[in-house]
Amino acid sequence: MMPIPADPASPKNSATCGMSFPLLSYPCCRTSIKLFSRLQTLLVCFSLLLIYPLSAQAMKPFRIGTGGKTGVYYPIGKLMAMGLTSYAQRQENSVLKDYIGVAQNSAGSIENAQGIVSGEIEAGLVQADIAARIFGGELDIQNSRDSNSIRAIASLYAEKFQIVVRKDAGIQRFSDLKGKKISIDEPGSGTLAVMRIILAAHDMTENDLIPLYLKPVFTHDKIAGGQIHGFVMMAGVPMAAVTDLQDTGVSLVPIEAPVADRIYRQYPFLFPGTIAADVYPGIPAIPTVEVYALLVVNERMSVDVAYALTEMLFSEGTSRLLHDENVQGRAITLATALNGISIPLHPGAKKFYREQKMLE
Numbered sequence: 001m002m003p004i005p006a007d008p009a010s011p012k013n014s015a016t017c018g019m020s021f022p023l024l025s026y027p028c029c030r031t032s033i034k035l036f037s038r039l040q041t042l043l044v045c046f047s048l049l050l051i052y053p054l055s056a057q058a059m060k061p062f063r064i065g066t067g068g069k070t071g072v073y074y075p076i077g078k079l080m081a082m083g084l085t086s087y088a089q090r091q092e093n094s095v096l097k098d099y100i101g102v103a104q105n106s107a108g109s110i111e112n113a114q115g116i117v118s119g120e121i122e123a124g125l126v127q128a129d130i131a132a133r134i135f136g137g138e139l140d141i142q143n144s145r146d147s148n149s150i151r152a153i154a155s156l157y158a159e160k161f162q163i164v165v166r167k168d169a170g171i172q173r174f175s176d177l178k179g180k181k182i183s184i185d186e187p188g189s190g191t192l193a194v195m196r197i198i199l200a201a202h203d204m205t206e207n208d209l210i211p212l213y214l215k216p217v218f219t220h221d222k223i224a225g226g227q228i229h230g231f232v233m234m235a236g237v238p239m240a241a242v243t244d245l246q247d248t249g250v251s252l253v254p255i256e257a258p259v260a261d262r263i264y265r266q267y268p269f270l271f272p273g274t275i276a277a278d279v280y281p282g283i284p285a286i287p288t289v290e291v292y293a294l295l296v297v298n299e300r301m302s303v304d305v306a307y308a309l310t311e312m313l314f315s316e317g318t319s320r321l322l323h324d325e326n327v328q329g330r331a332i333t334l335a336t337a338l339n340g341i342s343i344p345l346h347p348g349a350k351k352f353y354r355e356q357k358m359l360e
Contacts, residue, residue: 062099065112065124068215072236073125078103083318095304109190114141127190128292129269132342151346153295155339157331163253165230183212183219183231191234216241224248236328252286269342292340306348
């Protein structure tokens with residue numbers, strides 16, 4: 001398979017209301033994306049005003065930053081948004097009663113953290129390692145002076161680093177990626193940040209690859225058509241971006257245990273893990289690195305709202321929705337809510353967990 005020059009490509013961004021109002025996706029430059037995303041949020045609220053003119057007039061969007069549509073952040077974030085909207089409607093006296101949940105597409109962890117710090121979104125899904133590096137000032141973001149304002153609500157589930165390649169690409173080991181055309185996700189994603197760590201652990205850089213900076217949704221046709229060799233993604237399993245390529249013939253590249261151990265010693269929230277056999281039919285167990293996905297907010301969020309958000313996440317209605325609608329959603333439980341927390345908890349979340357006898 002001969003690589004061809006990279007096509008210029010722009011990411012897409014969209015928002016979807018927690019009540020499942022789909023909106024348009026729109027390819028454009030990064031600045032226009034943010035403007036368009038804000039417009040979409042306004043369109044969600046306007047649609048609700050038309051449909052629920054009496055009850056929705058005072059409602060505000062509660063924006064949850066997610067990721068690309070073929071990853072796991074987006075469907076999980078959408079279910080959370082739906083759960084929040086339903087919870088707010090059922091709890092007449094809740095501080096969330098004036099909110100409508102909105103799942104907002106983004107580049108991923110770093111962009112979500114930036115949005116939380118700047119106040120452009122109310123909450124977001126962020127990898128634990130990325131959250132720790134941003135909180136500690138190790139990873140620069142926009143509005144970096146306030147980067148230590150991010151706070152955790154809960155740990156959600158373990159994400160696994162997935163290196164997906166065509167079977168006919170001749171890639172068996174990580175070093176075989178040299179000279180290959182691989183999409184390593186877009187700037188602002190946690191995937192790209194981790195890929196750079198993994199490359200360094202193998203004494204490699206992006207220059208050893210022919211890198212593309214695309215979300216998996218934009219790589220499907222290119223991989224299926226033989227134009228690129230593969231892509232990488234930090235996400236829960238199974239991931240639609242992989243299952244949708246099964247007919248093409250793909251395999252996963254391992255991150256061997258000694259390398260994963262070295263990474264863990266330097267980045268303690270990135271730990272050795274395994275993608276179990278047959279998570280993707282016909283693909284054996286593969287060693288890799290894992291990280292917990294966190295639900296994150298700004299410390300400026302009121303204690304009452306953060307408490308209600310935590311209570312909503314583990315309420316019977318939201319838990320049933322997550323369990324019934326998404327395989328990875330079944331891993332989001334109160335029993336594992338404090339696993340791998342890498343930044344301080346919001347005081348509202350602390351209050352909730354103390355009431356549950358999970359904290360002193």
